[in-house]
Amino acid sequence: MQQINALKELLATPKKIMITTHHKPDADALGSSLGLAGYLKKKGHQVQVITPSDYPSFLNWMSGNEDVLVYGPKTDAKARQITQEADVIFCLDFNHLGRINELGEYVRVAPATKVLIDHHLQPDTFADIMFSDITAAATCEIVFDVIRLMGEEHLIDVPMGECLYAGIVTDTGSFRHASTTRNVHLIIADLLQTGIDICKIHRNIYDSYSEKRLRFLGYVLKDKLQVVREYNTAYIAVTAQELKDYDSQTGDTEGLVNFALSIEGVRFAALFIDRTEAVKISFRSVGDISVNEFARNHFEGGGHKNAAGGISYLPLVDTVEKFVDLLPLYAPQLTK
Structure with missing residues (x-):
């Protein structure tokens, strides 16, 4: 209650x-x-959401999307001014300032x-007020709980509720991950009570x-x-040229790693994406x-117990080779 x-x-x-x-x-x-922004605006605050990069177009339907400032060379001065003049900065769904470039x-x-609101492991201590819950299924779950604890x-x-529902449904894998708790379902029940259209949300996400994205998935x-x-492992490695061939857009590779994990008997999956400047990895x-x-020890990453990310500055082929060579070290966990 002290933080609240x-x-x-x-x-x-x-x-x-x-x-x-x-x-x-x-x-x-x-x-x-955007859910938190809607709440804060209702309380009379002046709010600006700034993202450190672009994001998938299938999220553009969210209420408030049109007011988001996407950081880049052209918006650097404005973003710096807003940051400097802010009375309060909310940091959501990340636990280290390196995650916002x-x-x-x-x-x-x-x-x-x-103010930090997040659910990832090993949070940094840069925030003055922290709502860090590594047992939460999603940051949207914590935002809802914070608003509830505020008595508001x-x-x-509906617009706020649809934003929060979207975060919870995706981070729980449509409520199939182990992080889906009683609290998650109770929150969803409350969000449904507001009148959110879950069919619309699922269609949007x-x-x-796009046709190109579907063909890319098939390829x-x-x-x-x-x-x-031998190690109950599956992986996918995508080259920079393949991304170019299929005109890959932000979000087109999202969820690919889950297809690898969905194979019967597979217990460990990885996705390697050559982004030219580095190889981005999902585990x-x-x-x-x-x-x-695994990500923290070998690929400068981290995240959750069963979902994490990493990075490699080796060429794609060498990165994949390093990954495969590591598998025997984890044989006891992978094969039991």
């Missing part, structure tokens, strides 16, 4: 508020940001009070593929999927296999 009381005091009078989230925001990152240094030196759940309307599953049965696992530890 501190937040109540902080928000007792109108403030200039900035909200930011991690690089390449997903539904939980953007949904929590150039914005990280701006936030670090800003005089604003920093009644302020959650899952049924809005990847047919020609790029590799299965290492997924089931059971007691901690991809968070």
Whole structure:
């Protein structure tokens, strides 16, 4: 309650508020940001959401999307000014300032009070007020709980509720991951009570593929999927040229790693994407296999126990070779 009381005091009078989230925001990152923004605007605050990069077009339907400032060379000066002038900066769905690229240094030196709302492991300590819950299924779940603890759940309307639902449904894998708790379902029940249209949300997120994205998916599953049965592992490696060939857009590779994990018997999956400047990696696992530890130990990454990310500055071929060579070290966990 100490953190809630501190937040109540902080928000007792109108403030200039900035909200930011991690690089390449997903539904939980953007949904929590826009959901929180809607709540804060209702309380009379001046709010600006700034994302450190662009995000998938299938998230553009979210209420408030049209007002988001996407950071880049052309918006650098404006983003820096907003950050510097903010009274409060909310940091959502990331636990280290390195996850917001150039914005990280701006936030670090800003005089604003920093508020962290996040559910990833090993949070950094840059924030003045922290709502960090690694057992939460999504940052949207924590945002809902914070609003409820503030005694203002009644302020959650349909636009806000749809943003929060989107983050929860995607981060729980449509409620099939182990993080789907009783609290998650109770929150969804409350969001449904506001009148949100879950059919519309699902169509916007899952049924809005471009033709090129669908053909890219088919190509990847047919020609790029590799299965290492000896270690119950599957992986996909996509080259920069293949991304270019299929005119890949932001969000087109999202969820690919889950197809690898969906193979019967597979307990560990990885997706390697050559982004030219570096190889971005997604890891997924089931059971007691901690991809968070794997990513932290070998690929400068981290995240959740069963879902994490990493990065490699080696060429794609060498990165994949390093990954495969590591598998024997984890044989006891992968083959039991």
